[in-house]
Amino acid sequence: MILQNSFRKVLDAGKPTLSTHLLSPDPDLAEIVGDLGLFDYAEFGAEYASFTMDGLYHLARAAQCANLPMMIKLDQESQGFWAQAAIGAGFHSVLFTDIRTDDDVAACHDTIRIDTPKSGGRMGVKLRRPALAGYEPESYLSSLADVVFAIMIEKAAAVDDIDAVLTRARELGVDMTQWGPADFGVSLGRPGMMFSEDIRPHEERVIAKSLEYGIAPRIEIAEPEQAKRYLDLGVRHFCIGWDRMILKAAFGRLGEDMRKLLETV
Numbered sequence: 001m002i003l004q005n006s007f008r009k010v011l012d013a014g015k016p017t018l019s020t021h022l023l024s025p026d027p028d029l030a031e032i033v034g035d036l037g038l039f040d041y042a043e044f045g046a047e048y049a050s051f052t053m054d055g056l057y058h059l060a061r062a063a064q065c066a067n068l069p070m071m072i073k074l075d076q077e078s079q080g081f082w083a084q085a086a087i088g089a090g091f092h093s094v095l096f097t098d099i100r101t102d103d104d105v106a107a108c109h110d111t112i113r114i115d116t117p118k119s120g121g122r123m124g125v126k127l128r129r130p131a132l133a134g135y136e137p138e139s140y141l142s143s144l145a146d147v148v149f150a151i152m153i154e155k156a157a158a159v160d161d162i163d164a165v166l167t168r169a170r171e172l173g174v175d176m177t178q179w180g181p182a183d184f185g186v187s188l189g190r191p192g193m194m195f196s197e198d199i200r201p202h203e204e205r206v207i208a209k210s211l212e213y214g215i216a217p218r219i220e221i222a223e224p225e226q227a228k229r230y231l232d233l234g235v236r237h238f239c240i241g242w243d244r245m246i247l248k249a250a251f252g253r254l255g256e257d258m259r260k261l262l263e264t265v
Contacts, residue, residue: 005092005146007041007069016236025051027062034066041069060090088128093148100157102168109172154180156187166213
């Protein structure tokens with residue numbers, strides 16, 4: 001039995017959501033995060049990761065055992081294939097990157113929504129994990145409709161044309177936007193802009209516009225203390241921490257503390 005999309009239920013209920021980033025495809029990490037019972041879902045940053053098709057399935061199975069819905073963030077060049085593969089493996093959400101125009105939003109929609117007159121997508125029937133117990137059309141179509149659809153707003157072109165992008169996003173059922181400060185600065189020829197106060201007006205505009213169009217803005221943070229400013233702006237959806245950074249900090253603390261003790265011997 002495939003895990004029901006509790007992420008969708010929380011989102012549709014208008015409640016805040018919390019996730020964390022997994023940059024490693026190690027299934028144990030998904031199981032650990034899920035067993036904590038603190039996160040509504042976890043994002044696998046496939047855009048930055050090395051993984052295989054088998055690895056996606058193992059990651060989804062481990063997350064299912066821990067009642068943890070999974071989101072996948074994809075590289076633009078191969079997002080069509082891998083979005084459908086991830087959904088077939090049992091992922092419950094897709095975050096599309098590098099959106100520049102409203103037509104990009106439509107292309108992402110077509111990738112993950114089923115080819116029916118009502119849905120208007122281009123995905124066909126794929127008998128992967130969601131159909132392991134047998135193909136039941138209504139249940140299968142319902143599980144696909146529950147996949148959470150998120151897009152990155154991270155390019156200057158998208159921010160310049162934000163109303164057109166979000167109008168199309170609202171029409172096509174986009175659930176969440178994710179601000180991307182690094183790519184935004186790079187797209188302006190200012191790679192260090194993400195560390196500057198100059199980026200805040202652009203970030204705040206994307207958040208305000210997302211709320212205006214009824215699409216939930218989602219923000220990435222490193223520490224809980226960073227959430228206050230975004231909560232004041234109306235953000236209720238956060239992704240906190242990256243497994244590599246968390247492990248590095250933990251190993252660093254343990255190593256430094258032990259080195260200090262050993263220096264006294």
